[in-house]
Amino acid sequence: MTQHLSDRDYEVLCAYLDGELPHHEQVKLEFRLRHQPDLQTALDELRQTSLLLRKLPQKRAPRNFTIQPAMVRQRAVPRAFPALRLASVLASLLFVIAFASDLITSHPIQSLSAMENVPTSAAGSRALQTQAPAATEAPAVPAAAPLAPPTPTQNQEAPLLMQAPAATQTPGGPADLAAGSVMAPTDTPAGIAASPTPTAEPTSAPYTALGVAPPRTKSSQPQTPAATLTPSEQIPVVTGTYGLGGGPGPEVTGSTETPTPEPTPLPPTETAAPETRQPTPTGTVLPASPGETAQAFKSAAGSEIPPATAVQSGAGSPTSVLPGFTRLPTALAPVLPAPAAARPVLRAMEFFFAGLAVLTGLAALLVRILPH
Amino acid sequence: MDELGLIKDAQSGDLGAFNRLVLAYQNQAYNLAYRMLSEEAAAADATQNAFLSAYKNLRSYRGGSFRAWVLRMVTNSCYDELRRRHRHPTTSLEPATEDDEEIESPRWLASDGPSPEESVERAELEQAIQRCLGGLPEEFRLIVILVDIQGMDYSEVSAAIGKPLGTVKSRLARARMRLRGCLQGFGELLPLAFRLEDEATQ
Numbered sequence: 001m002t003q004h005l006s007d008r009d010y011e012v013l014c015a016y017l018d019g020e021l022p023h024h025e026q027v028k029l030e031f032r033l034r035h036q037p038d039l040q041t042a043l044d045e046l047r048q049t050s051l052l053l054r055k056l057p058q059k060r061a062p063r064n065f066t067i068q069p070a071m072v073r074q075r076a077v078p079r080a081f082p083a084l085r086l087a088s089v090l091a092s093l094l095f096v097i098a099f100a101s102d103l104i105t106s107h108p109i110q111s112l113s114a115m116e117n118v119p120t121s122a123a124g125s126r127a128l129q130t131q132a133p134a135a136t137e138a139p140a141v142p143a144a145a146p147l148a149p150p151t152p153t154q155n156q157e158a159p160l161l162m163q164a165p166a167a168t169q170t171p172g173g174p175a176d177l178a179a180g181s182v183m184a185p186t187d188t189p190a191g192i193a194a195s196p197t198p199t200a201e202p203t204s205a206p207y208t209a210l211g212v213a214p215p216r217t218k219s220s221q222p223q224t225p226a227a228t229l230t231p232s233e234q235i236p237v238v239t240g241t242y243g244l245g246g247g248p249g250p251e252v253t254g255s256t257e258t259p260t261p262e263p264t265p266l267p268p269t270e271t272a273a274p275e276t277r278q279p280t281p282t283g284t285v286l287p288a289s290p291g292e293t294a295q296a297f298k299s300a301a302g303s304e305i306p307p308a309t310a311v312q313s314g315a316g317s318p319t320s321v322l323p324g325f326t327r328l329p330t331a332l333a334p335v336l337p338a339p340a341a342a343r344p345v346l347r348a349m350e351f352f353f354a355g356l357a358v359l360t361g362l363a364a365l366l367v368r369i370l371p372h
Numbered sequence: 373m374d375e376l377g378l379i380k381d382a383q384s385g386d387l388g389a390f391n392r393l394v395l396a397y398q399n400q401a402y403n404l405a406y407r408m409l410s411e412e413a414a415a416a417d418a419t420q421n422a423f424l425s426a427y428k429n430l431r432s433y434r435g436g437s438f439r440a441w442v443l444r445m446v447t448n449s450c451y452d453e454l455r456r457r458h459r460h461p462t463t464s465l466e467p468a469t470e471d472d473e474e475i476e477s478p479r480w481l482a483s484d485g486p487s488p489e490e491s492v493e494r495a496e497l498e499q500a501i502q503r504c505l506g507g508l509p510e511e512f513r514l515i516v517i518l519v520d521i522q523g524m525d526y527s528e529v530s531a532a533i534g535k536p537l538g539t540v541k542s543r544l545a546r547a548r549m550r551l552r553g554c555l556q557g558f559g560e561l562l563p564l565a566f567r568l569e570d571e572a573t574q
Contacts, residue, residue: 053551067423
């Protein structure tokens with residue numbers, strides 16, 4: 001038998017049978033064949049096997065396999081895979097766009113709200129200290145904060161303020177009257193207590209009374225912590241306007257007709273924050289009834305300033321509440337990055353495109369897996 | 373036949389030129405498909421698909437042995453059919469013997485050439501060889517068919533299957549060894565010389 005022959009021996013034998021062996025290897029193999037009967041036997045077996053195969057009758061083609069023009073023109077069965085692949089790509093892109101737009105639109109809206117709440121008039125905007133409805137408890141900012149010129153710097157600092165440490169439900173002092181608190185104008189415009197105090201000199205009495213230094217601003221405008229907040233239960237409220245003030249004049253600009261539940265960003269230190277005061281956590285105040293215009297503020301600005309109601313917070317910091325605004329629980333004032341009307345639409349778009357992407361991806365996968 | 377001219381004409385869209393090439397190679401293509409698939413209808417379908425694919429991909433032909441290129445198309449078509457069979461195994465409707473072996477169609481009885489006994493022996497031998505071929509792994513089977521049945525040289529086979537020459541040699545040797553062992557089981561069907569040598573070795 002030829003059991004001891006290696007695979008290499010069989011390869012050489014096959015190549016020798018087929019005439020594919022190089023000459024020098026052929027000479028060597030013939031020498032071995034003369035001295036190794038097993039190798040010769042294996043060669044004979046392979047030769048017989050090959051001869052058997054070569055003797056197999058050649059099958060004739062049962063028909064002609066020529067190509068007809070109709071076969072060439074016959075289009076392949078349309079497969080949905082390319083379309084599905086494109087659809088999945090498009091759906092994924094749209095999903096990303098929708099998601100990104102949701103993220104993008106949230107911050108600009110906040111900034112826009114901040115801008116709306118910053119007076120666009122001259123630096124010495126009046127003392128009306130109304131804030132946009134905020135979702136977070138903003139840190140207390142000195143009352144002079146809104147007095148700073150409504151420069152772009154203020155607007156840029158707004159997000160920083162929104163990221164400030166969350167405040168507790170501590171009524172703010174004069175600081176949060178103007179800055180940190182988010183006010184909610186209520187139905188009675190006469191109640192706006194944030195009327196300016198047109199005094200030529202900075203009024204530091206409230207600060208001295210509260211034991212804190214009056215805020216100093218870079219604009220060196222006479223600052224009047226005019227806005228004093230009192231609980232809405234005690235003071236009539238303003239209807240749906242809000243703006244920022246603090247200057248001696250009664251001008252109120254930058255009010256919005258439709259208040260958005262945005263936190264009011266206030267520059268903490270650079271523009272208006274007093275150096276000696278640290279942001280005091282304050283509660284969140286939302287407009288009680290939005291909808292009115294700045295006329296309400298203007299009308300209210302001419303009125304007397306309601307007495308500031310200094311309230312000792314739990315931490316000991318004096319706070320005041322602008323009349324006409326009510327505080328809302330913090331839990332009810334989450335961060336609302338987008339208008340309430342737009343959020344369901346964006347959410348629906350997200351889910352729609354996400355679902356479309358998943359479905360198209362699954363369909364493409366099934367088309368790959370399933371047989372033709 | 374000016375094969376190169378026909379190929380160029382076919383590459384430029386001349387369907388008639390390509391069909392002349394088809395007529396020249398269709399028997400080899402069908403034989404390869406039949407030996408690979410062991411079924412006439414499937415072999416015909418595979419051959420037709422291979423030529424259609426060859427026409428559509430004719431621009432990918434970059435020279436060399438056109439026969440090897442065509443048989444490569446046939447090989448791919450046969451592999452597609454074999455994969456489909458693996459995915460969807462079927463049961464033959466042919467009647468089976470007591471040994472659970474299929475009874476082939478008696479069409480060979482209509483042959484008017486050799487005697488019935490010779491025809492029977494030849495057909496049975498062919499059937500035995502085909503059975504042994506079918507028992508080989510597909511890559512071994514293809515090499516044996518191309519070399520021993522189609523008569524191609526090693527380099528052409530290497531071009532047809534896209535494998536190195538060493539792979540062709542080793543697979544051919546192993547395939548022949550396995551065939552030898554398989555055919556020994558059909559000793560009485562083998563030619564006398566084959567049997568005598570086999571008995572002498574034993």
